[in-house]
Each structure stands twice: as structure tokens, then as C-alpha cells.
Amino acid sequence: xxxxxxxxxxxxxxxKENQLRVTxxxxxxxxxxxxxxxxxxxxxxxxxxxxxxxxxxxxxxSSSEMAGRGSCTYCHKPNAGRQQIQLIDENNHxxxxxxxxxxxxxxxxxxxxxxxxICKDFLTDTTISAKxxxxxxxxxxVMQCCQPQVIPFASKDQAVKFQKGFGGSxxxxxxxxxxxxxxxxxxxxxxxx
Numbered sequence: 001x002x003x004x005x006x007x008x009x010x011x012x013x014x015x016k017e018n019q020l021r022v023t024x025x026x027x028x029x030x031x032x033x034x035x036x037x038x039x040x041x042x043x044x045x046x047x048x049x050x051x052x053x054x055x056x057x058x059x060x061x062s063s064s065e066m067a068g069r070g071s072c073t074y075c076h077k078p079n080a081g082r083q084q085i086q087l088i089d090e091n092n093h094x095x096x097x098x099x100x101x102x103x104x105x106x107x108x109x110x111x112x113x114x115x116x117x118i119c120k121d122f123l124t125d126t127t128i129s130a131k132x133x134x135x136x137x138x139x140x141x142v143m144q145c146c147q148p149q150v151i152p153f154a155s156k157d158q159a160v161k162f163q164k165g166f167g168g169s170x171x172x173x174x175x176x177x178x179x180x181x182x183x184x185x186x187x188x189x190x191x192x193x
Contacts, residue, residue, distance in 0.1 A: 001029060007039050011048060014058040018091045021055035052092045072098035074106045075146055082125065083145055088116040099143065100135060100150035101180065108177045117173075121154040123162070128152070134159045135176040137183075139168030148183050150176065 001009070006029055013020055013028070022040070026033045040056055043049045050057045071078055073095045085103030087095040090113060097103040100119055107117050107130070117130040136151040136159055143149055151168075153159035159170050171179055 001031075003039060003042075006031070006035075007043055007048075010036075010039060010043065010056070014049060014056065019052065019055060019057045024055070050092070057091050057093070072096070072102050074098075074102035077145070082120065083143060084120075085130065086116070086118040087114050088118070089113050090115050099145040100130070100152045101146040101148065103130065104135070104150060104173070104176050104180055105184070107173075108181065119152045121158075122151045123153065123158055126154060128154045131173055133173065135171045135173065136163055136166075136168045137171060137176060137179055139163065139166040142166060148180070150180070 009029065010020070010025060013025075022033050022036050025036045025040075029036065040049065040051065043056075044051055074097050077098045079096050079098045083099040085097040085100055087097065087103065087107060087110065089095075089110070095106065097106055103117070103119060107114060118127060119130045119133060120126065121128050121133075122136075130152065133152045133154060134156050136153065137148055139149060139151060139162070141149060142151070149168075151159075151162070153162065156170070163170055169179070
């Protein structure tokens with residue numbers, strides 16, 4: 001099989017399977033793993049697939065990827081770097097969201113398909129798992145993003161101290177999901193932004 005035929009075959013398989021391992025590709029194509037790596041390198045450089053720790057994955061369309069990085073996949077506002085949230089699915093596709101408010105609502109839509117839900121602690125700017133974070137909802141406005149404002153914290157103690165100065169109520173992720181859904185059903189949903 002010629003290199004162009006192998007690359008086309010790899011892309012065809014990725015359309016059906018979303019993710020493939022190099023060893024599996026080598027066996028299916030009847031070529032060495034080194035040959036597969038060369039083919040993958042060319043496909044990666046041309047932007048047709050993404051290399052992952054498990055092998056290769058189907059590349060999302062460039063327009064949706066740019067939209068995902070440049071604007072929130074939930075409310076479509078521009079993403080603000082410090083407040084930005086990332087949802088990573090089981091195929092290592094990343095969704096970028098503008099803030100914890102949109103991140104939590106989107107996570108609620110996708111829960112079973114999400115392998116990582118990443119945000120940053122509001123005070124320390126440290127990357128944390130949102131599944132372990134505490135969320136302050138309804139505090140005095142300190143961020144210019146979606147309402148009700150949701151502020152993530154890694155430490156419950158720091159969140160409580162911040163709450164004393166700025167108000168609001170403190171929630172775990174599961175509680176924050178319920179609270180946001182409750183508030184959004186009363187006052188209209190940010191999906192319509």
C-alpha cells in the first residue's frame with residue numbers, strides 16, 4: 001500500500017472509531033510502527049488528526065476548534081483566559097468555556113462523557129479539578145462574565161473567607177449544578193445569550 005493510500009485508510013478508520021493505537025494501525029496496515037509514525041506525523045502536520053497518549057484521534061474541524069478556543073462553546077462569548085474552564089471528553093477532545101457558570105451548565109449536559117473538568121482557583125490561579133472545587137455563587141460582582149457569577153476555589157477555607165467579604169453561597173460541584181439549574185430556570189437560561 002502506498003503512503004497516500006495508508007493515510008487515507010487511517011483517516012477513514014478514525015471517522016468510524018475516533019481513536020486508534022499505533023500498534024493496531026501497524027497490524028491493520030501490515031507495516032512497521034515506524035512507518036505508521038511517519039504517516040501520522042504527516043497527518044498531524046497537515047492538521048488532519050491529533051496525536052494523543054493513547055495513539056491518534058480524529059481532528060475536530062478547524063472552525064469548531066477555533067470557535068472552542070476563541071469563544072465559549074456554551075454561551076458563545078469570548079473566552080477570558082483566567083476564568084476559562086476546560087471539559088475534556090473520553091476521546092481527548094477539549095471544550096473551552098468562558099467561566100465556571102457555563103462550565104458547570106455544560107458539564108451537567110455531558111457528565112457521562114467527560115473525563116476531566118478543569119478550572120482555576122480564583123485566588124491562586126492554580127489549575128484544579130472542578131470535581132474537587134468549591135463554588136461561590138451570588139457573590140458581589142468581581143468578574144465580568146455570565147450571571148449568576150460562579151467563582152471556583154480549591155480551598156474551602158479560602159472560599160469561606162472570600163464569602164465573608166463578598167457574600168454569596170458556597171457549593172460543591174453537585175450542589176452548584178442544582179443551584180445553577182434552579183436559578184436559570186427561574187430567570188431564563190444563558191444558552192440564549
